[in-house]
Amino acid sequence: MSNVKPLPRWADLLLLPLINLCAAFFICGIVVWMIGENPIEALSVMIKGAFYYPGSLGYTLNYTTNFMFTGLAVATAFHAGLFNIGGEGQAYVSSLGIVFVIAVFAPFLPALLVILLCIPAAAIMGGVWAFIPGYLQAKRGSHVVITTIMFNFLAFALMVWLLAGPLLERGQQSPQTPKIPDNAILPKMETALGWFGMDIASSPLNLSFIVALVASFIFWILIWKTRLGYQIRTVGKNQDAAHYAGINVSRIIIITMMISGAFAGLLAVNAVMGVQHRVVLNYTAGYGFTGIAVALMGRNHPIGIFFASLLFGALFQGGAELDFEFQSITRDMVLLIQGMIILFSGALAYMFSPSLSRVITGLSRKEASHD
Amino acid sequence: MTASSNTTSGESAASFALELQKISKSFGLVQANKDIDLRIEKGTIHGIIGENGAGKSTLMNILYGLHRADSGDMFIDGKPAKIKGSADALSLGIGMVHQHFMLIPRFTVLENVMLGSEGGALLGAGRVATAQRLQELGQTFDMVVDPDALVSDLNVGMRQRVEILKALKSGANILILDEPTGVLTPQEATQLFEILDKLRDNGVTVLLITHKLAEIMAITDNVSIMRRGEMVGHRKTSETNPQELAELMVGREVLLNVEKPEANPSDVALSVSGLGCYSSRGHKILDNLNFEVRAGEILGIAGVSGNGQTPLMEVLAGMRKPDEGQFEILGTTITADTHVTPSDMRANGIGHIPEDRHKHGLVLEFEAYENMVLGFHDTSVTGEKRLMDRKHMIAHCAERMEEYDIRPRAPHLPAKNFSGGNQQKIVVAREMYENPKLLIVGEPTRGVDVGAIEFIHKQLIALRDQGCAVVLVSVELDEIMGLSDRIMVMNKGEEVATISGADADAQKLGLMMAGISEGAGA
The missing domain is CATH 3.40.50.300 (P-loop containing nucleotide triphosphate hydrolases)
Known part of the structure; x- marks a missing residue:
C-alpha cells in the first residue's frame, strides 16, 4: 500500500526540522571534506565556539536576540499574508527613535525611565518606516515586497546621510554618532546577573535578550489570543472572507505592517543601547534578511522562531570560530551552511515528509502487532 | 471508431x-x-x-x-x-x-x-x-x-x-x-x-x-x-x-420536498427602490431594482447565474456600495453616500449565507470553532473577556455542531476537512445563531448532499415561520419553487417580473430567466 498518513504533530514540529538540519549539515560536511578538512572536527569546533568556550554562549545569544526581533517581524506580516522584506530598513531607521528620546529626555530623566522610553521609541520608529509600504499596499495595491525593498534602500541612504552629517560625532572620521549617555545604556547580562550574585563570563549579551523574550510572548498573545490577531490571520488566509466578515482589510494590512516594523525596530535596542552604545554604520548587518529564513524555519511561531534564532546565532558565532581555527575554511563557510539550512528547511521543508511518515506508520504497525 | x-x-x-x-x-x-x-x-x-x-x-x-x-x-x-x-x-x-x-x-x-x-x-x-x-x-x-x-x-x-x-x-x-x-x-x-x-x-x-x-x-x-x-x-x-x-x-429515507405551511407575512423588513450598481469596468450590473420583503416570507430570486444576483446580495449585506437608488433595511436607510460595513449590517440583525462558502463563508485553514465566529469576532460568542476566550468559542462550536448535526463533531478540525454539506452547515449554523431578522441566502445547497439539503431547507422554513424575512438566491429552480413565497426573476441586472410562488412553474420561470416577461401577469 502506498498510503501516506499525515505526520503526527510531534514529528512534524520536531523530528522533521531536525532531519532537515542534519541533511544540511551533511552536505556541508561533504564540502568541508572536499577542501581537505575533517568535517567532524569542524563541527565540534563550531559547537564549542558557539556554546562551550567562556563567553561564547553570550555571543551566541546576542545574535539570537537580533534574529528573534527580525524573525518576529517577518512572521507578523506573514500571518496577514504579507511579505515584509523591509526588516533591514525598519531596524536601521528605528535607531532614530532612540536618538530622539535620548536627545530630549536623557539630560534629566533617570536611567530606568530613559530606557523604558527608548524601547517603545525604537518600535514606533520601525512601525512608522513600515507604515508607508503598508499604506501603499492597502490603498494603492503597490506590492509590499517591492516597496519594502525600496524602503531598505531609502533607509540606507537616509542613515548614511545622517551619520555622516547631522548626527556625526564631532571630530570623528568614521560615520557614527557620539556615544549615548550612561543612563540610556542597557545593562549587560553579566552585570544584571551580578545583582543576583551570579557570575558569568563577559560577553555583549545584555538585557535586550529579555526584551526579545517579552516580545515573543506579546507576539503569541497578539496573534492567537486577541481579536486583532484573529482579524490579521483571517486577512492572511482569505481576504474575501475577511471582507465578508466585516473586517476592514486595508486597515488590518496597515496595522500589521506597522506591528511588523515595530518588532524589527526593536533590533536597534540591542544594537544601539546594548552593544555599540552608539549608532554606527550598517549595524543591521543583514539581520533583517536572515529574519525571513528564521521566520520560515520557525513556522511563524514564537517558540520555533526562538530555536531558529538560536541556531542562526550559533552559526554566526561558531562560524567565526571556524574561520579562526582552520586555515582553509573562511567565514564564507557559514554562508554555505546558512544557505543549506534555508534550502533544506525552507524550500525543501517537506522533502523527507513522505518517507518519514512511512517509517513512523511502519513502526506503529509493528508495535500494534506486538501488543 | x-x-x-x-x-x-x-x-x-x-x-x-x-x-x-x-x-x-x-x-x-x-x-x-x-x-x-x-x-x-x-x-x-x-x-x-x-x-x-x-x-x-x-x-x-x-x-x-x-x-x-x-x-x-x-x-x-x-x-x-x-x-x-x-x-x-x-x-x-x-x-x-x-x-x-x-x-x-x-x-x-x-x-x-x-x-x-x-x-x-x-x-x-x-x-x-x-x-x-x-x-x-x-x-x-x-x-x-x-x-x-x-x-x-x-x-x-x-x-x-x-x-x-x-x-x-x-x-x-x-x-x-x-x-x-x-x-x-x-x-x-x-x-x-x-x-x-x-x-x-x-x-x-x-x-x-x-x-x-x-x-x-x-x-x-x-x-x-x-x-x-x-x-x-x-x-x-x-x-x-x-x-x-x-x-x-x-442511504436513508429523505424528503425531496420539504413541508411548507402557508406564509404569514407581516411588516416590511427590506424595501428597495431604484437600486443600481456598476461594475468596476463601468457596466451596469444592477438596474433600477424595486422590491419589498416582509418579515415571515421568503422572496426567491431566480436567474441564470451572473445576472446580478451576486452584486445584489453583496449590496444588501453591506459588502458593496450601491451606486444609485436606496434601500431601507430593518429601519436603516442606505444610499450611495452611507458608510456601512458588513459588521454594521450584522449588528442590525442581518444574517448572510454567501453563495460561495469557500471564497467568502469560511476560512478553510481555520479550525471549525474559529469559523463559527467569523464575522462575529467582536460579539459575545468569543467570550466576554478582553482576549478571545478559546474555551468559550469551542463550547459554542460544539453546541452548534450538536444542534445542526455537523459531522464530525470536531471543533478543532480545519474547515477544509469537512464535507461540502457539513461546511455549509457550519455557515448556516453561524448565520442563524443570532436569530437574524433578515437573512440573505445565496445558493444554500450548492454542492451539498441530498440529506443536508433537506435539513437546510427545513431550517430556512423554520426561520421564516419565526418571523424572519428571507431573500433566497438560487440558480436551482426546484429550490426556488420549493421554498419561495414570491419569486423575482432577474435578467441582466434587471427585474423581469415577480410572481407568487404558487403560480410558478419551470417553463414560465425559464422563459423569464431568458428575459421574456410575457405571461408574467398570468
Whole structure:
C-alpha cells in the first residue's frame, strides 16, 4: 500500500526540522571534506565556539536576540499574508527613535525611565518606516515586497546621510554618532546577573535578550489570543472572507505592517543601547534578511522562531570560530551552511515528509502487532 | 471508431461499450473508489448519480486517464483497455465534456475544435479538414454552430455545444458529460437533452454524471448509483423513481420536498427602490431594482447565474456600495453616500449565507470553532473577556455542531476537512445563531448532499415561520419553487417580473430567466 498518513504533530514540529538540519549539515560536511578538512572536527569546533568556550554562549545569544526581533517581524506580516522584506530598513531607521528620546529626555530623566522610553521609541520608529509600504499596499495595491525593498534602500541612504552629517560625532572620521549617555545604556547580562550574585563570563549579551523574550510572548498573545490577531490571520488566509466578515482589510494590512516594523525596530535596542552604545554604520548587518529564513524555519511561531534564532546565532558565532581555527575554511563557510539550512528547511521543508511518515506508520504497525 | 469489433468478438461482452471490473482508487487514506463494477450498453444514455464526494468524478477521471486506478480492469467494446493518459482515452474513442469548459475564449469555434489536430506546422490543411468535419457533425447531430464565431461571443449553451463537437471530432463514441446542466437555463438544458437523444440515435454512448434526480429521470436509459466510493445499485430508469434513487444515494429515507405551511407575512423588513450598481469596468450590473420583503416570507430570486444576483446580495449585506437608488433595511436607510460595513449590517440583525462558502463563508485553514465566529469576532460568542476566550468559542462550536448535526463533531478540525454539506452547515449554523431578522441566502445547497439539503431547507422554513424575512438566491429552480413565497426573476441586472410562488412553474420561470416577461401577469 502506498498510503501516506499525515505526520503526527510531534514529528512534524520536531523530528522533521531536525532531519532537515542534519541533511544540511551533511552536505556541508561533504564540502568541508572536499577542501581537505575533517568535517567532524569542524563541527565540534563550531559547537564549542558557539556554546562551550567562556563567553561564547553570550555571543551566541546576542545574535539570537537580533534574529528573534527580525524573525518576529517577518512572521507578523506573514500571518496577514504579507511579505515584509523591509526588516533591514525598519531596524536601521528605528535607531532614530532612540536618538530622539535620548536627545530630549536623557539630560534629566533617570536611567530606568530613559530606557523604558527608548524601547517603545525604537518600535514606533520601525512601525512608522513600515507604515508607508503598508499604506501603499492597502490603498494603492503597490506590492509590499517591492516597496519594502525600496524602503531598505531609502533607509540606507537616509542613515548614511545622517551619520555622516547631522548626527556625526564631532571630530570623528568614521560615520557614527557620539556615544549615548550612561543612563540610556542597557545593562549587560553579566552585570544584571551580578545583582543576583551570579557570575558569568563577559560577553555583549545584555538585557535586550529579555526584551526579545517579552516580545515573543506579546507576539503569541497578539496573534492567537486577541481579536486583532484573529482579524490579521483571517486577512492572511482569505481576504474575501475577511471582507465578508466585516473586517476592514486595508486597515488590518496597515496595522500589521506597522506591528511588523515595530518588532524589527526593536533590533536597534540591542544594537544601539546594548552593544555599540552608539549608532554606527550598517549595524543591521543583514539581520533583517536572515529574519525571513528564521521566520520560515520557525513556522511563524514564537517558540520555533526562538530555536531558529538560536541556531542562526550559533552559526554566526561558531562560524567565526571556524574561520579562526582552520586555515582553509573562511567565514564564507557559514554562508554555505546558512544557505543549506534555508534550502533544506525552507524550500525543501517537506522533502523527507513522505518517507518519514512511512517509517513512523511502519513502526506503529509493528508495535500494534506486538501488543 | 472500431465498429468492426462486433464482428470479430462474438461474445456477449461486446454489447457493452464499456465495462469496469473491480476498479479501486485511493488518495492517501481516502478510498475514493472501491471495487467499482459498471457495464454500459452500447448506444444508451447511462446516468451516474451520487452525492458530492461519492466518487463519481474520480471514476470518470480514471476513465478519461487523468487518474490511474490502483487495481481493477477496464474493457472497451469487450477488449481490455489500458488508459494511461487522456491521449489513450481519446484514441479509444472516449471524449469528455468537463463541468468547467476547456475552451479558449479568444479563439474562434473552428480554432478551438481544431486544437489537437492542427495537422502540421501550417494550419491551412487542418483548418479545411476541421471545417468540413464540423459541418458533417453539425448535420448529423443537428448541432449547427458558426465556425467563425469567437467563443467569447457565444452563450453558455452554445459553448457546451462546441465542447461536445470537439469531443466528437476526435472520434469519440463514448461521451462523458460531467454535471452538464449546472450552468444552463431550463430551456438550454432541454436543448442539450435533444442533442443527447440524437447522439444516442447515432450510436454514441453517453455517460451523464449528475446529482440532479430530475435529469436522470428525464433522459437516461439506465442509472448507476454511487455512495461513499461504492456502487450501491444499478437500475433501469423506467423501473425506478426519484424517491428510490435519493434513498440509494443517501442511504436513508429523505424528503425531496420539504413541508411548507402557508406564509404569514407581516411588516416590511427590506424595501428597495431604484437600486443600481456598476461594475468596476463601468457596466451596469444592477438596474433600477424595486422590491419589498416582509418579515415571515421568503422572496426567491431566480436567474441564470451572473445576472446580478451576486452584486445584489453583496449590496444588501453591506459588502458593496450601491451606486444609485436606496434601500431601507430593518429601519436603516442606505444610499450611495452611507458608510456601512458588513459588521454594521450584522449588528442590525442581518444574517448572510454567501453563495460561495469557500471564497467568502469560511476560512478553510481555520479550525471549525474559529469559523463559527467569523464575522462575529467582536460579539459575545468569543467570550466576554478582553482576549478571545478559546474555551468559550469551542463550547459554542460544539453546541452548534450538536444542534445542526455537523459531522464530525470536531471543533478543532480545519474547515477544509469537512464535507461540502457539513461546511455549509457550519455557515448556516453561524448565520442563524443570532436569530437574524433578515437573512440573505445565496445558493444554500450548492454542492451539498441530498440529506443536508433537506435539513437546510427545513431550517430556512423554520426561520421564516419565526418571523424572519428571507431573500433566497438560487440558480436551482426546484429550490426556488420549493421554498419561495414570491419569486423575482432577474435578467441582466434587471427585474423581469415577480410572481407568487404558487403560480410558478419551470417553463414560465425559464422563459423569464431568458428575459421574456410575457405571461408574467398570468
